Amino acid sequence: MNILEKISLDMAEFSKSEKKVAEVILANPQVAIHSSIAALAKMSNVSEPTVNRFCRRLDTKGYPDFKLHLAQSLANGTPYVNRHVDEFDGPSEYTNKIFESTMAALEVARQSVDIAMVNRVVDLLTQAKKISFFGLGASASVCHDAVNKFFRFNVPVVHFDDILMQRMSCMNSREGEVVIFISHTGRTKSLVDVANIARENDATVIGITTEGSPLSKACNYVLSLSVPEDTDLYMPMASRIAQLTLIDVLATGFTLRRGNKFRENLKRVKDTLRNSRFNRQENN
Amino acid sequence: MNILEKISLDMAEFSKSEKKVAEVILANPQVAIHSSIAALAKMSNVSEPTVNRFCRRLDTKGYPDFKLHLAQSLANGTPYVNRHVDEFDGPSEYTNKIFESTMAALEVARQSVDIAMVNRVVDLLTQAKKISFFGLGASASVCHDAVNKFFRFNVPVVHFDDILMQRMSCMNSREGEVVIFISHTGRTKSLVDVANIARENDATVIGITTEGSPLSKACNYVLSLSVPEDTDLYMPMASRIAQLTLIDVLATGFTLRRGNKFRENLKRVKDTLRNSRFNRQENN
DNA sequence: AAATATTTGTAATTTTACTACATTTGTAGT
DNA sequence: ACTACAAATGTAGTAAAATTACAAATATTT
Known part of the structure; x- marks a missing residue:
């Protein structure tokens, strides 16, 4: 299964810090795959082990393995996930989120037909x-x-x-x-x-x-x-x-x-x- | 471009040892993405720096970056494109084509907004x-x-x-x-x-x-x-x-x-x- | 066959990821 | 409101992995 979808799906099960990591990744997965664990930890304002734990929670072997999965998700043509609009989003954010959520919904619908x-x-x-x-x-x-x-x-x-x-x-x-x-x-x-x-x-x-x-x-x-x-x-x-x-x-x-x-x-x-x-x- | 294709395309330009690496990767890319540079070097009977040089020759930043590209190639995703329905399509084909074309159109639209x-x-x-x-x-x-x-x-x-x-x-x-x-x-x-x-x-x-x-x-x-x-x-x-x-x-x-x-x-x-x-x- | 260029490998360095443990934060029960 | 316990997060040290610099070996040219 697409790991990006999995992240947004499992969002409820993450702890506070893990959510921070998840959000940074969802916001810009392209950057995430090119970052080291240290860089991602800094971006998310959490410690490195937290990022590592986050990866393991998603059933990956560790951070490098997680990046591999993430890269595959992005290659899959569907980086689209149901991303919820929040009240602090600017025009750029909500526009992209809505288009992407719509595409994600179409993908789900396609499979359910x-x-x-x-x-x-x-x-x-x-x-x-x-x-x-x-x-x-x-x-x-x-x-x-x-x-x-x-x-x-x-x-x-x-x-x-x-x-x-x-x-x-x-x-x-x-x-x-x-x-x-x-x-x-x-x-x-x-x-x-x-x-x-x-x-x-x-x-x-x-x-x-x-x-x-x-x-x-x-x-x-x-x-x-x-x-x-x-x-x-x-x-x-x-x-x-x-x-x-x-x-x-x-x-x-x-x-x-x-x-x-x-x-x-x-x-x-x-x-x-x-x-x-x-x-x-x-x-x- | 798909890096696996690129490897087999550039085969002529590789040196003797680099060819060994290329062959090992092409033979079993799934194994390659889960191996460290040391493991892959051993499998190919070459040294670690040789593998590293091989990666750079393919315009990647290094071995981890190469693995990322490889993973994406393997994900083998068909990104959504405008696929035209033709008269010989059965229900399964036209249903998927229309959903995919719609998603592709939304992606283009999103970027044009x-x-x-x-x-x-x-x-x-x-x-x-x-x-x-x-x-x-x-x-x-x-x-x-x-x-x-x-x-x-x-x-x-x-x-x-x-x-x-x-x-x-x-x-x-x-x-x-x-x-x-x-x-x-x-x-x-x-x-x-x-x-x-x-x-x-x-x-x-x-x-x-x-x-x-x-x-x-x-x-x-x-x-x-x-x-x-x-x-x-x-x-x-x-x-x-x-x-x-x-x-x-x-x-x-x-x-x-x-x-x-x-x-x-x-x-x-x-x-x-x-x-x-x-x-x-x-x-x- | 000597000189040079190219390829390949060794070893040290640097970067990266992981583990064990400590600290903090939160929660439930007295 | 405090104590005891559990969950979570972070710190610091360790292990692993990748990269660099340089040396050795192998081709290539004259």
Whole structure:
């Protein structure tokens, strides 16, 4: 396992001084691998043995061995870890932390995606007579985006923010229609209600939500995403990005299934938009 | 560059003893990274300084530095790159490619962000009497999301999909109000028109768009994002994710600027949502 | 074959990491 | 509030590792 992730994961188990070391390393791992134990100890304001103990706590043989692991983590292409923003961060720190946390979350999400389920859902979507996307709050904008994508496919696709419209829409659903519900927690009551209505009316109900949630139980198929949500700032951030990316995956799967001729069609849709735009100087 | 490749490439330039060292390393690099210079010298039947010289010939600082490079080569990580989906990809391939391309795009975006401008925009937002978000098509859902975030801050924030409503809203804007326009290309005519109206009415106009685009010229401030857009499938994907992440950055900067007491407030907003949810079994 | 250049090794030096032990800090019980 | 114990951190000494300077050996050139 990536040792950088492990450090941020084990953060709770570290002692006060060990945390100092961890923070210095996470803040700038590139510097850490090129420092001696003495230099790192000084940077962290701790003694050398503390650094050594820190390394051993991470199941390495000692400091040199730790550096080796660290170097491998950095080479791995993912120096991205869920780094929490704190109140003393300047613009440079919080900007980088948020981008990196988002990338880290995407990596975790990628590994948690059930590929077989993606394939099945793409199957269902290509055969659907109608596709609906429902979500509330932050997930509503994900639905909005999904509609924007699937609309280009010339498929009947709908979305309502309004909970009553959602209910009515599901009430009228029938076999062969697919309804996708998006919710990170999967515990929004009214959305679960709507999902149940859709299911009672024989629609194929798909959830993009957390495994085992109330919403997931109301669905025929669940595409679960595990994302380490950053709760520090009380806002959904990474979960939403992961959902959007998953929508991109579904849309891509959809176009691939439809074949080459279909992609010509997509190009036409895009060309249509061209007239609403200023031309570029460069040809493209 | 991968140092293992470099070793086999430079083989011709090595002296007799250095070749011995190179062969031992190539034969079993995993062992090499866990050996001391003395052990490796013994394995290669050469003296310690010879190993040291061998390392320097490969443009490393010395033996420990060489081991670091070697470890990174062995980590064999495929850094995230923009991998294009092709028509023969199965679900596993396209899923991973899309996640990886998205991560790669975020990395590029992160490096292209103008931190000073982020700081200035956060400044403007905290002082704004009203904040508006306008975008069309795929960018509309980004606006939707931005509103969802900033609304929690108890700031007057508005968003319209409707181009006429956007015009009217900007017509009535005044000094001290901030209008943010989101568009990847920055070449959507009607949006540029609206931006000009906003500017004529003394609003502070901010663009999240490509540098040098028509839209960027209509703005007082531009937050440019360079994203390698995947044009294969004729859909905006990565650009949108980058925009959303940038919105997250702005929202985070906003909350940090407002201080601790303000974050208590955010927690209250979140707690309010709790009543609309099914409770979790675990306490949280 | 002698002279020079290049490579390689030996031994001393310096740097680095580790261990044992002492001190401090924190915690629980009287 | 104090004592006793446990956990944590640091100090100083020791061991190990890497590097340097220099000497010996091996090629190379004339």
